[in-house]
Amino acid sequence: MAGEVLQLRGVGVRRERATLLRDVTWTVNENERWVIVGPNGAGKTTLLQIAAAMLHPTVGSVEVLEEEIGRTDVFELRPRIGIASSAVAERVPTGEKVIDLVLTASYAILGRWREEYDSTDVSRAVELLDALGCADLLRRRFSTLSEGERKRVQIARALMPDPELLLLDEPAAGLDLGGREDLVARLGRLADDPAAPTMVMVTHHVEEVPEGFTHALLLRKGEVVAQGKVDEVFTGEHLAACFGLPLDVERQSGRWYARAAR
Numbered sequence: 001m002a003g004e005v006l007q008l009r010g011v012g013v014r015r016e017r018a019t020l021l022r023d024v025t026w027t028v029n030e031n032e033r034w035v036i037v038g039p040n041g042a043g044k045t046t047l048l049q050i051a052a053a054m055l056h057p058t059v060g061s062v063e064v065l066e067e068e069i070g071r072t073d074v075f076e077l078r079p080r081i082g083i084a085s086s087a088v089a090e091r092v093p094t095g096e097k098v099i100d101l102v103l104t105a106s107y108a109i110l111g112r113w114r115e116e117y118d119s120t121d122v123s124r125a126v127e128l129l130d131a132l133g134c135a136d137l138l139r140r141r142f143s144t145l146s147e148g149e150r151k152r153v154q155i156a157r158a159l160m161p162d163p164e165l166l167l168l169d170e171p172a173a174g175l176d177l178g179g180r181e182d183l184v185a186r187l188g189r190l191a192d193d194p195a196a197p198t199m200v201m202v203t204h205h206v207e208e209v210p211e212g213f214t215h216a217l218l219l220r221k222g223e224v225v226a227q228g229k230v231d232e233v234f235t236g237e238h239l240a241a242c243f244g245l246p247l248d249v250e251r252q253s254g255r256w257y258a259r260a261a262r
């Protein structure tokens with residue numbers, strides 16, 4: 001596949017009287033690594049759900065992997081997209097084992113039933129869990145894992161179908177400092193891998209943006225504040241407009257830091 005992985009034109013999402021997204025026009029090209037940043041309630045998860053073909057816009061047009069939403073079979077499209085999100089984690093059936101949670105991603109389903117998996121599928125699932133430092137968890141029940149373990153298992157699941165697009169919704173939320181730094185380093189290595197899928201990650205914190213992420217989109221109250229190359233978007237001016245307070249922003253050794261301006 002070449003070219004545009006996501007193409008949104010004039011996208012709006014409304015629910016009852018609320019406007020969740022307004023006039024979002026956004027293009028993600030193959031091999032780019034995007035981060036969506038914004039305060040609570042800005043519309044980040046809504047935008048990610050649009051990108052995951054899980055939500056249709058109220059207005060505007062959306063193409064995901066060159067398929068137009070509304071004119072394509074989303075059940076064929078979804079296995080081409082890997083998503084790690086707490087909205088998915090909440091729907092994991094009680095008692096589901098970690099290995100089965102990763103395997104079932106091949107069919108974009110939750111809950112193992114009677115599907116057949118061959119030894120190649122099982123080896124791939126084990127390799128992915130190993131790469132994310134979770135090889136010792138494969139026989140555990142997902143519900144018994146710590147928050148950090150769950151996050152890493154969900155990323156292994158998202159990578160299982162060898163997706164063309166990888167979507168990560170707040171992958172570092174709830175992690176302790178060591179867990180966050182470990183995850184950010186793993187995501188940085190993934191971002192640097194030319195064989196890795198196009199990536200879009202949602203976060204509240206610029207400190208969680210791994211090295212190797214190329215582009216950023218800032219959202220506030222459902223509208224795009226700025227978008228483009230990460231070093232052009234992560235300025236004090238743009239981030240202050242996004243979060244609604246004066247900020248000092250700096251970059252050190254490839255990572256970003258922001259704090260309230262004194």
Ligand SMILES: Nc1ncnc2c1ncn2[C@@H]1O[C@H](COP(=O)(O)OP(=O)(O)OP(=O)(O)O)[C@@H](O)[C@H]1O
Pocket residue numbers: 015016018019020038039040041042043044045046047204
């Ligand atoms: N069905 C709905 N009806 C009305 N408002 C909704 C509905 N679903 C979501 N919202 C509102 O839309 C806004 C955007 O929600 P969304 O989850 O996309 O934001 P977010 O940027 O991901 O937030 P957070 O950082 O807090 O997770 C929020 O203010 C939320 O309360």
